[in-house]
Amino acid sequence: MPTITYPLAWLAVISLPLLAAIYFLRYRFRKLPVSSLLLWQMQKESPEGGRRLETPKFPPIFFIELLILALLVFAALGPRWQLPHTTRPLIVVLDDSLSMSAGPAGQQPRDEALKLLNEILAERDFASYQLIAAGAGPRLLGDTVPHPNQLKDQISLWTCSANAADLDAALALARNLRKGDADVLVLTDHAPAETDLPPGRIRWEAVGKPRVNFAFVNAARTPHAAGDRCLFEVANLSASAATNTLRVTAGQQVVYEKRLLLETNRTHRVTLPVPATMGTLRAELGDDALMGDNRAALVRPRRRLVRVQMSVTDTNLAQLITETLAATGLRAPTNQPPELVIHQSDTLPAGREAWGLHFVPVPEKAERFTGPFVMDTTHPLTHGLTLPGIVWGANATATNAPGHLPIITAGNVPLVTTRSDRREREQVTLHFAPTQSTVQDTPQWPALFWNLLHWRARAQPGLPENNLRLGAEVPYRPRGKTATLTFPDKTEQQLDTPSGEILLPVKQSGVYTVFSGAQTNRLRESFAVNFLAGAESNLSAAITDKWGAWGTEEEVRYEYASVLPYLILLALAGALAHLWMIARQRGRT
């Protein structure tokens, strides 16, 4: 398709219907009374005229004039044709996030983006075509294809259901795919983070519109001793104040219902204490621009308790640990077979699933360390720990045993180390002198044990959590080598689990069920995945605009050649034909 240099020249198109109107008025059926039709009943109809007509017949010169006018109008537009050797590959980065499906059907940003893409594809040619969907991570929607018609199958994979759109990662992938020589088109609903786009031929087209949207931005269900505490957090992510209705149900029972009036970017939190036996809670908001974030579900969380065996000989220490374990609330009432053995011996605890917490004996004269403490903050054991201000008594001469990973150290003295044995059991070593320490008198002590039990609990078969955000990884430790996952639409998928832990393929929000293990020892769990992405649900910043271009005007000029001379030549040829026709007509009359 050619590009147009002077779009205003489209106004000249009006000359075409004008010419047709002139000829129509001139050649319309003029009424002519005659004395008799006797003389018009020709036996032989003329090949050129004379046939009975329903519509006026225009002479050939009309069509020649029409052609000349059309050519001149086209020439006035300044059409420029793309040169074949200047075509580049096209990589289209499609925003795959949920916000692209905001609004009524047919007016969603996805529809607008497709319309724009089709216009661009019709406007110019490219050497090849590639689609990248930018969700939480970039993904190729298919192979590079040589013709735009072959993109249809790939476009159908563009579902716009992701909880985020990492366009930067997608752009980086696009640049890597063609080493920067491709034209990159970004189709999204918001502006780029920075007005200066990354280098390269990038054209950023935003096709969004600000709309009214309420969304769940948080949903959690926490088990407590008496029951569960459920939290729903709703936000008005519109550009103005708006109302909506929040309704929470458990089966047929309405647990909570309220009409909400929220200012822009304000949230409303609902905390509901529910019995632990209550099944899945479903919360929903009234219809708005984005339907995908109007529903949340919270399934009953599995209470994960750890069977702990105490093998500590020091009674004071044993009492301290026992009280601490009780404070965490994560200790199972039974200890057979143990999942965690707390001991003071140098030998590893028995038991196939038994992790160990080894209290290393400390001499009477232990060093009192006040810091600074060095901590591996990424380790599960240190989650939430803050050690400044405490005193930790330990053997100053202690060294890190081979294979142990230091988690907390005081200078070069290891305080807490861990090691995985051959059966992937974790063995935690604690250098700790209670009489020389104050750490057991601080909240850090039960926190450390809570982390330990929680870490152990997460290693149990099954799901670590039952209520998750869409986009989060869902690890699963099955019983046995296979697991069956049931999706929200009730479809099932068999999963092979050769390595112990797998990531469940969760792509959409809803309530899932997964089970594994033999019939007699089956582990069956439900888990809810909720679209809780406030940034993605926020439609107040959606915009329709464009940034960047595929080269400067000068570059574009070199990529296109003018076809004006050919059009003028054709028009002149038409004019000559017109003259010849007129001369011939005069000769005949």
Add this chain to the structure above:
Amino acid sequence: MKAPLRQSLIDGEQVGLRYALCLPNSPMSGVRGERLGHRAGSSVDFQDYREYQPGDDLRHIDWNAYARSNQLIVKLHREEVQPHLDLILDTSASMNLPDTDKPAALHQLAALLATAAANARCSQALWMTGEGFERVRNDTQPPGAWGELPMGGARSFEEAHGLLPPRLRRQGMRVIISDLLWSGDPLPTLRKLSEGAASLHVIQLLARTDATAPEPGNMQLQDHETGETLSIYIDASIRQTYRDTLRSLQQSWHNACKQTGAQLTTLIAEDLGQSLSALEEIQLLEPA
């Protein structure tokens, strides 16, 4: 009658004063008049003798011959008649074509011929088409006194003749003024009209648009007589075909006239003033 047509009658009468009807050489009949007839009559011109028969006027007995031959011989003289003109006008809708001089020319020509007939001491009768042929009111009077000639009859000349033919006087002159634009063989109609006529003249009166095809272009032709329409794209070939068809029609009339001893001439309504010489050429008119 509309004022323009009445004026056409008066104009025709004025022009007709300069002409006299050219009487045919063939014997004529009619009421007693000033022209010699072909039968015996009471003029001073001797014609023949014959034997007396009971009932003959005794005043015509040639007593000299009786004295010589002792036989009653009656002396016959030529009769004197007044020639008669039957003017047969086509007043169908086709003769009332709008935007042409056809109706005015018809009136003018009729008045002219009637006045010329009067100049030739002829009686006259005007017949016009309607639901059959009927006489025009006051047709024996000068044209200015004629009754209305209603133009636009739905019947064609041929149909009107078929319904009710004119009661034409025997051995009279007959002049037909029509555009002759009707389908079918003209010979049967012409035979009936020429039967017992001293002479028959057929004047084809056409509008200029009848004689020449319309200019090229898309046309919706409407038959003024039947209302039938025809949408057609007219080009040079169609115009030529039209001219050929008209010529063919005129040829068929010419042949029919030849067979019936009639004289045919074609006049263009818009050029009537310049076409009167054609009537002299066919010996219908002569200077008075």
